[in-house]
Every structure is written in structure tokens, then in C-alpha cells.
Amino acid sequence: MxxxxxxxxxxxxxxxxxxxxxxxxxxxxxxxxxxxxxxxxxxxxxxxxxxxxxxxxxxxxxxxxxxxxxxxxxxxxxxxxxxxxxDFVGGPVTVGVIPTVGPYFLPRVLTSFSRKFPQVRFTVVEEITPVLLDRLRAGAIDVAILALPIRGHEFETKPLLTERLFAALPKNHRLAKRTALSLRDLRSEPFLLLRDGHCFRDTAVAACDRARLHPQVIFESGQFSSLLSMVGAGMGVSIVPEMAVERKSQCRYVHIADEQATRTIGTVVLRGRSLTRAHQAFLSHLHRD
Amino acid sequence: MxxxxxxxxxxxxxxxxxxxxxxxxxxxxxxxxxxxxxxxxxxxxxxxxxxxxxxxxxxxxxxxxxxxxxxxxxxxxxxxxxxxxxDFVGGPVTVGVIPTVGPYFLPRVLTSFSRKFPQVRFTVVEEITPVLLDRLRAGAIDVAILALPIRGHEFETKPLLTERLFAALPKNHRLAKRTALSLRDLRSEPFLLLRDGHCFRDTAVAACDRARLHPQVIFESGQFSSLLSMVGAGMGVSIVPEMAVERKSQCRYVHIADEQATRTIGTVVLRGRSLTRAHQAFLSHLHRD
DNA sequence: ACGATGGATAGGCATAGCCTATGGAGCTCC
DNA sequence: GGAGCTCCATAGGCTATGCCTATCCATCGT
Structure with missing residues (x-):
């Protein structure tokens, strides 16, 4: 029939x-x-x-x-x-984001996007990079926002922005009034860093390595805000990306002028995966500049 | 697609x-x-x-x-x-029947058939032959039961039974005791016949023609029972088919022995029309002997 | 690095659906 | 009542399309 x-x-x-x-x-x-x-x-x-x-x-x-x-x-x-x-821009979109980007970057983007496309329902998953990549592979996440570069050619990456790194110093620190510094200037300081697993820890450590600096880590945490409180209390120094700089904190932030002391954030999707119009619209909204 | x-x-x-x-x-x-x-x-x-x-x-x-x-x-x-x-024997079946057959033949057949196939729902249409044939053509009737032969090769006919004709006489009629008679014996009698349009009127008139008899018709009706009441009252004589003979009426019935003084009842369906299992079952039930 | 797995591509083949031409039955009209 | 028309069925040929095998290419696991 x-x-x-x-x-x-x-x-x-x-x-x-x-x-x-x-x-x-x-x-x-x-x-x-x-x-x-x-x-x-x-x-x-x-x-x-x-x-x-x-x-x-x-x-x-x-x-x-x-x-x-x-x-x-x-x-x-x-x-x-x-x-x-x-051709309908709507439906569910699941975005994965690393914790060191999530709170600073996503809220602004999501609200502006949702204003344009209110039919799109977002789910945000905040996990460390390897978890996000697994979820991408499994199709549980549509788009991930994380620090580039990453390994694995099954992914398609596209840089979003590159930000400078800053040294977070106690207010009364000897370097606090500088407009810039080199990591080597922090040679003798006790460091507060993110826990292992967070990719920004790797970024910071790699920058230190390039500066021949082997930081003495006296405190580790899963989020910047904890670190910065401790720094404000004078326990040591830390390194943060530009977007984590808190204007009205107890810390002073000084630009780290070292070559390659930067972090690049980008979007990642699974290669070969077909994207809905909502996915596409969200991606181009992110990259709109 | x-x-x-x-x-x-x-x-x-x-x-x-x-x-x-x-x-x-x-x-x-x-x-x-x-x-x-x-x-x-x-x-x-x-x-x-x-x-x-x-x-x-x-x-x-x-x-x-x-x-x-x-x-x-x-x-x-x-x-x-x-x-x-x-393959399901059920659904609607519409049967057409001429008035001179309807009351005598159908009830018995329908009840026995319905006992066998209770899923079949009958509708009975009682009309004169040309109306039945039109309805057959229009598909409003599935099976018709009427007197053969009919004209028109778009129909498929099959004889059911051939019945003798009887003279209906008042009880005290001079011929009432005979076991058989010829139509010519009714030469001088006043006749009561069915109205024009009823095919049995044509059957009766044709039989009379063959007997060189030109009946003087003093009363016409649409049903035998009226005619027979009048005959019982002594108003004249009539001709009826065997199935219309009423056992306990006021009339006497004498077999008409003339050649061809018979009526053949048969089924008619529209040629080329496909029949449901219910139609087929009903037809073979009718013809089961 | 290798073979195994799984999907895409290439090229040939056969079927199936479409076409035109024609047959045949029924209806209409002169 | 016969000629022509209408309408569905049949016949025969053509083409397209879906299927096949063989092969390619990428990925994955050993």
C-alpha cells in the first residue's frame, strides 16, 4: 500500500x-x-x-x-x-559553562537573548571543562562556554573573547598601587588558587611556569569570591581573570603584563551535530560583535 | 515523502x-x-x-x-x-420488496436469517417494481425481491420460487367447491384487482389475456387483504398468488389450472455491484433450497 | 598502527509507475 | 437505431527510482 x-x-x-x-x-x-x-x-x-x-x-x-x-x-x-x-527559534537550549565564567558572563547574555527570543528555554549546567565535554559528546549539552584551547577534534570551537589576567592583592600590599606588574614580582608571595580541576588554575599555573615562578599555594577553593575574601583579609595574593574582578571588594587588582598572561573564552559544540535555529541564534548572539 | x-x-x-x-x-x-x-x-x-x-x-x-x-x-x-x-457478516442490508410479496414472504425469511446473523441490520423498502429498480440503480437498495421477469440487463436476477395462481371466490360461489378451474370459467364474473402499477395486476391481466378473457373490473385496491374482504362479501372474484391465500378468510380459493397461470418470484441485484458478506449471506439464505 | 565498525558514495540493474494507444461497454443524440 | 461520445480497463513501451554490490572514508578499539 x-x-x-x-x-x-x-x-x-x-x-x-x-x-x-x-x-x-x-x-x-x-x-x-x-x-x-x-x-x-x-x-x-x-x-x-x-x-x-x-x-x-x-x-x-x-x-x-x-x-x-x-x-x-x-x-x-x-x-x-x-x-x-x-524555522522557529524556540525550544530548549542547554548551555554548559565553567564555574569561572558562569556567574560573570552568562547572566548578562542570557537576559539580553531572552528578550529577543522569549520562546527559548535555557538550562544552564555549570561544570568543569572535562565534564562539559563529556556532556557535549553525550548530547546532554548543546553549547559549552569555556576556556580555549581544548583538545579533541570532535569539537568545533570558536573564540569569544580574550581577557587579561589580574593579580589580586590586599589593599595595603606593596604592589597595590602599581598599574601593572609581572608575575615575577609575586615571587615571594603566598598564593591562593582555585582547586585542581578548574581550568583557570591550569591557566594561572601555566602563566607562572612561563614566568619561572613556582607559587607556594596556601589556600584552594572552588570559586573566586572565596579566594578574594581571603586576599582582602591579607592572607596572600591570587590571580584572576578580568571578568572576576570585583569593583567593590577589599582587594586591589593590578594588571599582569606578562606575555600570554591571558585567558581566552570560547564556545564549543559537538562537530557534526545539527543545531536548531535556537542554538544557532544563541551562538550568533554570543559572537555578535 | x-x-x-x-x-x-x-x-x-x-x-x-x-x-x-x-x-x-x-x-x-x-x-x-x-x-x-x-x-x-x-x-x-x-x-x-x-x-x-x-x-x-x-x-x-x-x-x-x-x-x-x-x-x-x-x-x-x-x-x-x-x-x-x-470477512465480517454484518452491517446494514436494505431489501426492497413488492407489496404483493412483502407481508407473506419476508417476515419468515428475515427472522430465520437474523437468528443466524444477528449483526445484520435490515431495512425493508416496500415499493412497486419500477421504484425498486430505480432504487437498486441508485444503490439505495441492496437486494430486491420481486416478480420475474424484469427488463433491463443492468440487473442480475435469480428465481426464488414459482407459485400457482388461485381464484378467490365467495364461499357460496357456484365454483367454490371445485378443486381446479380455468380462467374462462370466470368469464361472466365481476373482477376485483390490484391497482395499476402493481405488477401482479399485470400478471393477472396477462393470464386473462391468454385465456381470451377481458375481465370487468369493479374494484381496485393496493393490497390483497382489501380485495379478499370484498370477495368474501360476495362482490366478485379475484385472482391471487398462492402466498396470498388466507386460510381463515371468508373466501374459497380454487387453483387456476391454466397453462402459465403462475408467478415467479426472484431476487434482483445491480450487475457489477460488489456485495458485502452480509449481502451474500442473505442471498444464499434466500436461495438455500 | 592496525583492523573492525558504520555510514556515505558510485555504478549497474530491475522493477514499478507512468505514458500513449486502444478496446469495450454504456449513454446520448440525431 | 446507429453514430459518436464518455469512461474505465487493457496492452505495450519507457523511464525513473529504489535496490543491489563494491568501495571509500572516518572513527574507534586493540
Whole structure:
């Protein structure tokens, strides 16, 4: 049983004539006749009585007609649904973000995007980079925002912004009034850093390495705000990205002028994964500058 | 969009693999791939993400899946409905019958048939022959029971029974004690006959013609029982078919022995019209002897 | 690095649906 | 009542399309 057979059948039922049905269906009358006959053979029953002049549905034909129409109606609904939704910017979007970006960057972007596309429902997952990448692979996350570069060519990355790093110092620190410094200037300071696993810890440590600095870490935490409180209390110094700089904290922030003392944030999606219009719109909203 | 494409799509969605879906669908994997691609092209959107190892539904695929299933479900329902009902003896049957047969013959047949096939719902139309034939042509009547022969080769007729004709005489009539008579014996009698239009009137008149008898008709009616009451009252004589003979009436009935003084009842259906199992069963019930 | 797995691509083939021409039955009109 | 028309069925040929095998290419696991 094929769809065009059902269409022909309905056309004959509607027009009451094979010829008119053929015309309406844009096929030759014999073609339509053949298909109706085939359909009848498959069902094992006549659907029409051919009575010289007129063609009439048999009892079984009358039963079959609404069912055939239902099939075609469902088909149109299926087609229409997809065609309609494929250009619709809406539905669920799950964004993954690393903790050192989440609180500083996402809220602003999400609110401005939601104003433009209120139909899009966001879910935000805040996890460290390797977890986010796993979730991307599994399809649990649509877009991730994290520090580049990352390894794995199954991902498509695109840089969003590169920010400078800052030294967070107690207010009364000897370097607090400087407008810039080098990591080497922090040679003898006790360090407060993020816990292992956070990629910004790696960024900071790598910068230190390049400066031949082996920081003495006296405190570790999972979020900047804890570190900065401790710094404000005079326990030591820390390194933070620009977006984590708190204007009205107890700390002073001095730009670290070392070469490559930066962090690049970018978007990551799974390569080969098809994106909805909502995903695409969100991505281009992020990269809109 | 074709049905096999929907089937393939569902198979891939279920198995999560083109290869397994192809196997399950009994086609080669490339064939299935091609059809999925065609489907995606027609919809203008990817339905699956091909991610090296695994295949996953896209957002649109997830939307499309239940709709595709709905189409296939409707299709199966349509097929099943017809296949189920085509062997089912039930549903409506409309029987047409002429007035001179209706009250004597049908009740007995309908009750015995309904005992066998209680699912069949009967509608009985009692009309004169030309009306019944029109209704047959229009499909408003499925089977007609009337006097043969009829004209028109668009009908299929089959004789049911041939009955003798009887003279209906008042009790004290001079011929009332005879066991048989000839129409010529009624030469001088006043006749009571059915109204024009009733085919049995034609049957009676034709029999009289053959007997060179030109009856003086003093009363006409649409039903035998009226005629027979009048005959019982001594107003004249009449001619009735065997099935109209009333055992406990005021009349005497004497067999008319003339050649061809008979009436043949038969079934009529529209040639080329397909009959349901209920129609077929009813016809063979009628002709069961 | 290698083979195994899984999907896409290429090219050939056969079927199936479409076409035109024609047949045959029924209806209309002169 | 016969000629012509209408309408569905049949016949025969053509083409498109879906299927096949062989092969390619990327990924994944050993």
C-alpha cells in the first residue's frame, strides 16, 4: 500500500470518477486505474463499484475512505510540523559553562537573548571543562562556554573573547598601587588558587611556569569570591581573570603584563551535530560583535 | 515523502543505527541511507546527527518521530479495519420488496436469517417494481425481491420460487367447491384487482389475456387483504398468488389450472455491484433450497 | 598502527509507475 | 437505431527510482 494509492483513492471518492480524479491528481487515467486496482488487490476487496456511467464506493470503500484520509492527514501534519518548527527559534537550549565564567558572563547574555527570543528555554549546567565535554559528546549539552584551547577534534570551537589576567592583592600590599606588574614580582608571595580541576588554575599555573615562578599555594577553593575574601583579609595574593574582578571588594587588582598572561573564552559544540535555529541564534548572539 | 522512508526513519530511531535498521527492514544499508537522506532533503532539515560511532535524533527528528509513527499507525489501522470487516457478516442490508410479496414472504425469511446473523441490520423498502429498480440503480437498495421477469440487463436476477395462481371466490360461489378451474370459467364474473402499477395486476391481466378473457373490473385496491374482504362479501372474484391465500378468510380459493397461470418470484441485484458478506449471506439464505 | 565498525558514495540493474494507444461497454443524440 | 461520445480497463513501451554490490572514508578499539 502506497501513499499515492491512497491519494488516488480519495480523489476518486471525492470526484466520483476515475477520469476526473486522474486529472485532479495530474496523472493519466490508466495510471490511476492501475493503482486503484493494485490497492484493491492488496486489500482483497473492491473499493469501488464500476457501474457504466458512475463509480460508487462499496461498503468497504466507505469504511476505508475516512481511514485513508486519516493517514494522509497525519502525513500532512507530520510534514507541516517539521517545516514549521525548523524555522522557529524556540525550544530548549542547554548551555554548559565553567564555574569561572558562569556567574560573570552568562547572566548578562542570557537576559539580553531572552528578550529577543522569549520562546527559548535555557538550562544552564555549570561544570568543569572535562565534564562539559563529556556532556557535549553525550548530547546532554548543546553549547559549552569555556576556556580555549581544548583538545579533541570532535569539537568545533570558536573564540569569544580574550581577557587579561589580574593579580589580586590586599589593599595595603606593596604592589597595590602599581598599574601593572609581572608575575615575577609575586615571587615571594603566598598564593591562593582555585582547586585542581578548574581550568583557570591550569591557566594561572601555566602563566607562572612561563614566568619561572613556582607559587607556594596556601589556600584552594572552588570559586573566586572565596579566594578574594581571603586576599582582602591579607592572607596572600591570587590571580584572576578580568571578568572576576570585583569593583567593590577589599582587594586591589593590578594588571599582569606578562606575555600570554591571558585567558581566552570560547564556545564549543559537538562537530557534526545539527543545531536548531535556537542554538544557532544563541551562538550568533554570543559572537555578535 | 514515502511510506518506506517513514518506516526506515522509525527503524533507525529505534535501533540507533543505520546498519541495524537496514537489517531489520530487510534492505541493504546504502539503500536505507539514501532514503533517509532523501527524506531529510524533502523536509529541509537533518533528522539524525551522524557522530562517527553513534547516530542520534536531532531536535527535529525527535519531533518528527511520533508523527511518523502516527502515520504508520493510521495506515495499519486502515488496513486492519478493511481486512477485518471484509470477512465480517454484518452491517446494514436494505431489501426492497413488492407489496404483493412483502407481508407473506419476508417476515419468515428475515427472522430465520437474523437468528443466524444477528449483526445484520435490515431495512425493508416496500415499493412497486419500477421504484425498486430505480432504487437498486441508485444503490439505495441492496437486494430486491420481486416478480420475474424484469427488463433491463443492468440487473442480475435469480428465481426464488414459482407459485400457482388461485381464484378467490365467495364461499357460496357456484365454483367454490371445485378443486381446479380455468380462467374462462370466470368469464361472466365481476373482477376485483390490484391497482395499476402493481405488477401482479399485470400478471393477472396477462393470464386473462391468454385465456381470451377481458375481465370487468369493479374494484381496485393496493393490497390483497382489501380485495379478499370484498370477495368474501360476495362482490366478485379475484385472482391471487398462492402466498396470498388466507386460510381463515371468508373466501374459497380454487387453483387456476391454466397453462402459465403462475408467478415467479426472484431476487434482483445491480450487475457489477460488489456485495458485502452480509449481502451474500442473505442471498444464499434466500436461495438455500 | 592496525583492523573492525558504520555510514556515505558510485555504478549497474530491475522493477514499478507512468505514458500513449486502444478496446469495450454504456449513454446520448440525431 | 446507429453514430459518436464518455469512461474505465487493457496492452505495450519507457523511464525513473529504489535496490543491489563494491568501495571509500572516518572513527574507534586493540
Amino acid at each position: 502506497e501513499l499515492h494509492q491512497l491519494r488516488y483513492f480519495c480523489a476518486v471518492a471525492e470526484t466520483g470518477s476515475f477520469s476526473r480524479a486522474a486529472e485532479q491528481s495530474h496523472v493519466a487515467q490508466p495510471s490511476l486505474s492501475q493503482q486503484i486496482i493494485k490497492l484493491e488487490e492488496e486489500l482483497g476487496a473492491r473499493l469501488f463499484d464500476r457501474l457504466g456511467r458512475s463509480v460508487r464506493l462499496t461498503e468497504l470503500g466507505k469504511i476505508f475512505l475516512p481511514r485513508a484520509r486519516a493517514v494522509l492527514r497525519e502525513l500532512e501534519a507530520a510534514k507541516g510540523d517539521v517545516v514549521e518548527r525548523k | 514515502e511510506l518506506h522512508q517513514l518506516r526506515y526513519f522509525c527503524a533507525v530511531a529505534e535501533t540507533g543505527s543505520f546498519s541495524r535498521a537496514a537489517e531489520q527492514s530487510h534492505v541493504a544499508q546504502p539503500s536505507l541511507s539514501q532514503q533517509i537522506i532523501k527524506l531529510e532533503e524533502e523536509l529541509g532539515a537533518r533528522l539524525f546527527d551522524r557522530l562517527g560511532r553513534s547516530v542520534r535524533l536531532t531536535e527535529l527528528g525527535k519531533i518528527f518521530l511520533p508523527r511518523a509513527r502516527a502515520v504508520l499507525r493510521e495506515l495499519e489501522a486502515a488496513k486492519g479495519d478493511v481486512v477485518e470487516r471484509k
